[in-house]
Amino acid sequence: MNSPRPARIAVGPLGSPRWAFDAVVAGGCEVVDIADANGLIWVDYQQSGALGEVLSKHPNIEWVQLPYAGIEDYLPYISDDRLWTSAKGGVYS
Numbered sequence: 012m013n014s015p016r017p018a019r020i021a022v023g024p025l026g027s028p029r030w031a032f033d034a035v036v037a038g039g040c041e042v043v044d045i046a047d048a049n050g051l052i053w054v055d056y057q058q059s060g061a062l063g064e065v066l067s068k069h070p071n072i073e074w075v076q077l078p079y080a081g082i083e084d085y086l087p088y089i090s091d092d093r094l095w096t097s098a099k100g101g102v103y104s
Contacts, residue, residue: 017041021048021072023065024055050074059084066093 018040022031031054035042045051045065051072053062056079066072066088074094077085082097089095 016049018050019043019048020050020052021045022052022054024053024058024061027054045069046071048072050076052076054078059088063088 020035020040020042021044022035022042023045031052032042035052040050046069048069049071051065051069051074053075055061062075062085066075072093074096077095077097080097082089082095
């Protein structure tokens with residue numbers, strides 16, 4: 012049986028607050044550049060379009076954490092080929 016791959020997490024967008032990076036490390040994951048990541052924590056409440064651009068350039072992202080429960084602004088970018096979670100804790104996949 013294969014072991015789960017370690018979580019390699021990017022935080023976006025650029026200029027995200029330090030607490031987001033600290034939370035990734037506190038959760039036992041490694042913070043990496045988006046090109047090397049398999050997960051993305053998106054902390055910006057206003058740049059949903061920027062998230063779409065990032066994801067189109069990085070198909071390596073398998074999991075996306077959205078910043079809040081209201082995901083309406085992100086619907087154009089949500090697809091079945093990734094796992095989606097929101098800050099409230101629900102899963103959209």
